[in-house]
Structures are given as structure tokens and as C-alpha cells.
Amino acid sequence: MRPGKFVVDVDYAQFYKQGQRIGGDVFLYSRNPEKNRIVCTLSDGLGSGVKANVLASMTAHMAQKLSFSPINAVHSAEIIMNTLPVCKERKISYSTFSIIQILLGEQDGITAQLIEYDNPRMFLFDRSVSVPVEQKRIILDRPAACKDESLSWSSVGLENGCRLIMMTDGVTQSGLGTHRYPLGWRRSAVESFIQQLLKEDEDISSKELARAIIQKARALDAGLPKDDITCAVVTVRRPRDLIIATGPPYRESDDAALVEQVMDFQGKKIISGGTTAQIFSRECHEEVRVDLSSWNADIPPASSMKGVDLVTEGMLTLNRVAVELERRTPVEELPPTAVRSYLELLLSSDRVFFVVGTTINEAHQDPNIPFEIGIRRTIIHRIRTVLEDSYLKETSLSYL
Amino acid sequence: MKIELCMGSSCFARGNAAVLEALELYASQHEDCEIVLAGHLCLRECSKGPNIRIDGELCQGLGPREVISRLKQLQESKP
Incomplete structure (x- = not known):
């Protein structure tokens, strides 16, 4: 960057x-x-x-x-x-x-x-x-x-x-x-x-x-x-900054550091993933509410938490975010789901900071569930690439 | 009756998207039932999902039809 x-x-x-x-x-x-x-x-x-x-x-x-x-x-x-x-x-x-x-x-x-x-x-x-x-x-x-x-x-x-x-x-x-x-x-x-x-x-x-x-x-x-x-x-x-926290840290002892880094960030904030959201909820003593008004068959509902601009489910939402960015779909043509809110925040930002936790959810490896639930690092890599190449955004990435 | 649905990636993909749709439809057709639907973050029971909680009781691995019939049973057994 x-x-x-x-x-x-x-x-x-x-x-x-x-x-x-x-x-x-x-x-x-x-x-x-x-x-x-x-x-x-x-x-x-x-x-x-x-x-x-x-x-x-x-x-x-x-x-x-x-x-x-x-x-x-x-x-x-x-x-x-x-x-x-x-x-x-x-x-x-x-x-x-x-x-x-x-x-x-x-x-x-x-x-x-x-x-x-x-x-x-x-x-x-x-x-x-x-x-x-x-x-x-x-x-x-x-x-x-x-x-x-x-x-x-x-x-x-x-x-x-x-x-x-x-x-x-x-x-x-x-x-x-x-x-x-x-x-x-x-x-x-x-x-x-x-x-x-x-x-x-x-x-x-x-x-x-x-x-x-x-x-x-x-x-x-x-x-x-x-x-x-x-x-x-x-x-x-001046740049508009956005931080995205996705995935629980590999070591539980890093949870507090992750939460602190995100909550002290000057700019917009997205938490991408239910378990990640629960870590934030626990550390900040704030409730996370699932909003059942905005979902469809492909995209789980978004949630809300005080002090965070958007809380979403993780892999399915991220995967669709990557797809819609790659297709360059105009945001206004997207149905009102978490993906649309996600894209609105991404596209109105200039610099995007990804903080990726690398704990793997074993259940996601089940061959019976959609392949979109893949590897977090791969999807984040796709999102970064398209943001940089097609949307001229600046991005950075750190693992926890 | 309060029904909580796990909206984590795994449960959503394993069937809770369809369960939620079925419940919303059922609730709209049976307004006298007083069903309250709420989403929940990952319940950490992913491998046995999809997970829902009906009045606090965890129910695992149910598809839309099974959830609706469970609901009917519970309502009929009510005094």
C-alpha cells in the first residue's frame, strides 16, 4: 500500500x-x-x-x-x-x-x-x-x-x-x-x-x-x-479506510488483540463470519443481533453490533462478494442482502485492510456442503486481486 | 413459540436457508400460532447441523418438512 x-x-x-x-x-x-x-x-x-x-x-x-x-x-x-x-x-x-x-x-x-x-x-x-x-x-x-x-x-x-x-x-x-x-x-x-x-x-x-x-x-x-x-x-x-476481520485467530490468545485492532481502527468496519462476530461480542460485551429481514436462498442474513458497520456470515457471503466483484455487477442491481451492503462498503472505500484469522472450521470440510465454503485465504486473495486490479483499491493483509 | 435458527455458514448451507423459508411461509399462514423466528450465530454444533432451537430445545439435522411436522406436533400436544 x-x-x-x-x-x-x-x-x-x-x-x-x-x-x-x-x-x-x-x-x-x-x-x-x-x-x-x-x-x-x-x-x-x-x-x-x-x-x-x-x-x-x-x-x-x-x-x-x-x-x-x-x-x-x-x-x-x-x-x-x-x-x-x-x-x-x-x-x-x-x-x-x-x-x-x-x-x-x-x-x-x-x-x-x-x-x-x-x-x-x-x-x-x-x-x-x-x-x-x-x-x-x-x-x-x-x-x-x-x-x-x-x-x-x-x-x-x-x-x-x-x-x-x-x-x-x-x-x-x-x-x-x-x-x-x-x-x-x-x-x-x-x-x-x-x-x-x-x-x-x-x-x-x-x-x-x-x-x-x-x-x-x-x-x-x-x-x-x-x-x-x-x-x-x-x-x-483523503483515503476512506475499511477494515475487515474474518475468521477466528489461530491461537485463542490472539482474540483480544484482533478485537482491539479492529475496534481502534479509524474508518469503517466489517466483521465477516459468525464465529468471529461472537469473539467480538464476547470481548466488547455487545450483543450481536441477526437481522432476518435481508437474506435469500444463497446468502445468510446480516447481523448488527454496536460500533461495527456490518456483520455478516463468513464464507458464503465472501464467496458471493468475490463473484459479484469479478462480474463487475452494478451494486444497485443486487438484491438487498448482506452482499449488497458489503459491496457498498467496499466500493466506497479506497483502502481495505484485511485481518484474516486462520482457524479452520472442520465442518466446512464436509463434502456434502457447497464447495463455496472453501478456504478463507483463497477467497480473500480473490477479493484482494479484483479490488486492486479492477477497482484500483489499495489493500493490505495480515494473518492471525 | 420461539424458534432460533443457526445462520452460520454450515447450517445455512446444509438446509437452514430452506427451513427458514418454510417457517416464514408457515408463520404467515398460521398467524394464530404466535411463532417468533430469530437468527442465531454459529451454535458450534456444525457437524450435526442444520441446528435449530425450539423454545430452547436443540433440534439437529432436520429438513424443512420435518421441522414443520415437529412444530405441528408440539402445537397439538399443547393444552
């Missing part, structure tokens, strides 16, 4: 053009294995549907790959531009893009290079104030194009509370042709809207902010998006 004081929360939200089942806007983000660089790319392919998706995916994947190579940002962008075909009929590029390359310095310094080609210009907000970004224009030599092609490049330092917001023209052009917005929503009005949202809630997550923006855009299109609508947000903020 990076020792820095701040984390980078990246997320996005998207609607496809009405009637399309695939999008021409593609957003990708990833982090290098050394965990000191994050790259986000938003690409908008010409048109909509499959053709646009192929073009935008190609562009975004190229941008991601090149951004992690030693080639500098501008040169990378030039390579993409010169690889992208120019539409024969329209004489314009097949795909636009915006790239954010975030460098996480050793000492809390975070810088971002922004490379933009024909998407609406990104916003930089410092809390609820929009900060103008000085751009350098780089003219490209593309003989097939009908106009002068240029990229814009900028470099900004990001402090705690800063956000970068990028979007496709489906946002800025929403409402186009309506009485109220004959020229669409437009960048300046989007800016005021974001400003208002941030004034109301400075701590809004990247996901919620992106979603609020696209929902407004869709509403301006009378609920039927006329183009793909995508918005991505990068937020620098």
Missing part, C-alpha cells in the same frame, strides 16, 4: 444512445504494477453502435498502452492520431480522445498530464471552484485531414480536494435543438451545474458526481439520449 496521504478515486458513468446496445464512447482506466501511475482514457468513436465502439476501443486501448510506455505523452498521442484513420467522406478523424496520466510522487505530490483531442475540454475543480487550465496546442501534420489538427496538452498539480472531470459531447450537446437549449447544454452551463453540485456536497464520490452529470444530460434529452453520454471523474482526497 502506498504510504501517501491522499488517494485518487476514479470512476465514470455512461448512457448509450437511445436504441443502442453498445456504446461509441469508451472509458478505460488502469494502474501500472509499481502503482505510481494511473491512466484514464475517454474516447468517442465517430457515429454510434458497433462501428463507433470498435474505433473508440481501439483508440482507448492504444492510449492506455502507450501511456504506460516510456514514450512521452505528446508523442504517444501523435502516434495514436497518425494511426487513426481519417473518414473518407467526412475528412475527420474516426475517434476523439482525452487522456489523463496521473503520476503519484514519492512524497504526496500528484501531477497529471492532460492530453485532449476534440472532446469537450476537461474541467479542473479545486473543491467547488473551477480552475482554468493553461493549455499548450500542438499542431499535427496529417495530410489526409481537411482541417489543421491539433492536440492540447497541459500539466497540473493536484492537491487534496481537486477533481478532473472529462466528458464526451453527448453531455455538452444534450438538449440540442430544444427551446431552452437550442445549442445544447454547453460547456459553461455544465460547469455551473458541477459547481452547484460540489457546493452542495464537497465530498461527493467520483461515481456519484459522474452519475449526476449524465442523469442531467439525459433529462435534457427528454430521457432518450440522442448520443452516447459519458462522464468520468478523477478525485484526489
